[in-house]
Amino acid sequence: MNSNAQPLLLHLAPGDPEPLREQIARQLRGRIVRGELAAGALLPAHRQLARQHRVAPSSVQAAYELLVAEGLLRGEAAGEVRVATLEGEHRRDLLERLQLEELVAQELGRRELEMARDVQRRLLPPSELAGAGWQVAARCLPARVVAGDFYDVLRRPDGSVDVVVADVAGKGFAASLIMASVKAMLPFVTAEGGVAESLADLNRRLSAELGRGEFVALTLARFHPAQGRLELANAGAPDPYLLRPGAPPQPLSVPGPRLPLGVRAEVAYASRAAELGAGDSLLLLTDGLPEARDPAGDPLGYEALEAMLAGEPAADSPSSWLSGLFDQVQQRTGRLPEDDWTAALLLPRDDGGAP
Numbered sequence: 001m002n003s004n005a006q007p008l009l010l011h012l013a014p015g016d017p018e019p020l021r022e023q024i025a026r027q028l029r030g031r032i033v034r035g036e037l038a039a040g041a042l043l044p045a046h047r048q049l050a051r052q053h054r055v056a057p058s059s060v061q062a063a064y065e066l067l068v069a070e071g072l073l074r075g076e077a078a079g080e081v082r083v084a085t086l087e088g089e090h091r092r093d094l095l096e097r098l099q100l101e102e103l104v105a106q107e108l109g110r111r112e113l114e115m116a117r118d119v120q121r122r123l124l125p126p127s128e129l130a131g132a133g134w135q136v137a138a139r140c141l142p143a144r145v146v147a148g149d150f151y152d153v154l155r156r157p158d159g160s161v162d163v164v165v166a167d168v169a170g171k172g173f174a175a176s177l178i179m180a181s182v183k184a185m186l187p188f189v190t191a192e193g194g195v196a197e198s199l200a201d202l203n204r205r206l207s208a209e210l211g212r213g214e215f216v217a218l219t220l221a222r223f224h225p226a227q228g229r230l231e232l233a234n235a236g237a238p239d240p241y242l243l244r245p246g247a248p249p250q251p252l253s254v255p256g257p258r259l260p261l262g263v264r265a266e267v268a269y270a271s272r273a274a275e276l277g278a279g280d281s282l283l284l285l286t287d288g289l290p291e292a293r294d295p296a297g298d299p300l301g302y303e304a305l306e307a308m309l310a311g312e313p314a315a316d317s318p319s320s321w322l323s324g325l326f327d328q329v330q331q332r333t334g335r336l337p338e339d340d341w342t343a344a345l346l347l348p349r350d351d352g353g354a355p
Contacts, residue, residue, distance in 0.1 A: 008044060012053055020055050024063035026101075032072045032083055033094045035295065035334050039085040043073070046081075088327040092141060123183055125153045128319050130349060133225025134161050137318035138344035139326060141288075148175025149286050149340035152186055159226060162190050163346050166218040167237060167286040169260075182206065182216055182261075195220045195233035196271040199261065203235065203269070206262035215260040219284050223276060223346060230274040230282065235267075236260030238290060238302075241283040241309060242274060249283075249309040281318070282346040283309070288339040292329055300333055308332070318345045 010027050012020060031037045044052070046060040064081050067073040072094075074084045086094070129136045138151040148168035155161055164186060168175040182202070189201040199220060206216060217236035223229070232240065232254055239251035256270030276282060290305045308328050315321035322345050329341070 008049060008052075010049075010053055012055060014055065020059040021062040021066065024055075024060060025066045028063065028067060029070070029072060029094075030098055032067075032086075033091060033098050037083045038334070039083050041083045043081045043083070045079060088330050089323075091330070096142075123180060124150060128317075129153050131155055131161055131225075132159060133349055134223055135318060135347050135349045136161070136163055136344055137322050138165075139319075139322050139342065141326065141341040143288070143338055143340050148179055149288065149342035150179045150183055151284075151342055151344045152183055153344075154187055154190055156190075156222075158224075160222055160224045161346075162186075162195075163221045163223070163282075163284060163344050164218060165237065165284040165286060165342055165344050166216055167288070167340065167342070169213065169215050169217075178210065178214060178216065181209065182218075190220070194271060195222050195231045196256075196269045199233045199235050199269040200267060203261045203267050204265055207265040210262040215262040217260045217286070221282060221284060221346060223282075223348075225348060228275055228277050228348060230276050231271055232274065233269050233271045234258055235269060238285055238287050240285070241306070242276075243281045243283060243309060245279050249306045251306075252282075276346070276348055278348060278350060280348065283343060284346070285343040286340065288341040289326075289329055289343065291339065292333045292341070293338065294333045300329060304332065305329070318347055321345065 008028075010024060012023050014020060016023065018026075028037070028043075037043075043049070043064070046064055047057045050057040050060045064073060064075075068075055068081070071090075072084055072086070073081050075081055124140060125138070127138055136153050138153070140149055140151060142149070150166055150168075152164040153161060154164070166179070166182060168178045168182070185202060185205055189205070190198045193201070199218070202218075210216075215236070219235075219237040219240055220233045221240060222231040224231075232252055234240075234254040236258055239253050242250040242252055244250070252272065252274055254270060254272050257267050259267050289300070290302045291299045293299050308325060312321060312325055312328065315324055322343060325343070326341060
């Protein structure tokens with residue numbers, strides 16, 4: 001008997017059309033993917049768990065074997081079964097599948113959910129983009145099948161580029177619809193005027209459309225590669241970080257009102273300038289990363305995030321650097337996100353002006 005095994009309480013329904021082995025596998029799969037059962041945790045022997053829940057040992061054994069085949073459990077000597085170690089990307093893929101299955105179980109059609117997710121993905125630019133003198137890597141990890149967070153990259157006729165990271169209040173379908181509306185407005189409001197004026201215009205439009213309790217936190221960075229100059233405006237989002245080799249991460253705070261978009265019709269947003277030189281980068285992010293919670297419910301916090309940024313090793317590409325940061329946050333918090341995680345990394349590119 002696995003005397004040191006972690007006790008497991010399952011909610012089984014022998015009369016349910018779903019076979020018992022599937023019920024057991026589904027519930028264990030959910031706990032493993034969400035991080036409720038940690039890597040290396042010892043599970044009860046199949047006969048022990050069967051006695052506890054008054055089911056046939058063969059049902060428990062079949063569920064264990066299914067999860068071993070999926071790579072979620074591993075069998076060891078003396079018949080012991082432990083939770084396997086999941087890589088960050090694998091865990092995220094499994095979480096997305098699990099969320100989709102749970103929503104389908106709530107009588108939402110799988111086809112409709114997959115279509116909504118695919119449409120939203122097509123609304124986002126590629127995760128890696130480059131132009132004359134700049135490159136951007138971005139990631140958006142939804143807490144649900146669809147996200148309220150988003151990022152965008154807008155090329156301007158004068159050779160500058162706008163990078164946007166935004167967080168719509170809430171999660172799921174309602175937030176994703178607002179996200180699509182905001183993204184559609186961005187090219188029009190940023191076409192003329194500075195970054196502060198663009199936020200003021202977008203805020204007026206959203207104030208007329210959004211309901212009570214609906215708002216958008218958004219950061220807009222405009223980069224002029226020829227001069228290495230940045231313009232920043234911020235409406236309620238975390239400060240972007242200026243990352244320079246050999247220097248601690250520098251949060252770039254924008255003066256003036258920081259009210260999220262859509263809360264009040266007239267807000268006089270301000271802007272600030274900064275320089276982005278060779279070797280520098282600018283990280284824009286939503287609050288999902290610094291506010292990610294560990295199993296005890298404590299947030300990661302900005303100090304811990306800044307320590308990660310300072311210690312994040314060089315990578316083969318901006319995209320792999322960003323993936324490494326997401327993996328660090330996930331490993332530190334030990335669980336998958338309860339809120340969307342979104343970030344964009346903007347870098348100068350010395351390409352002789354080539355597009």
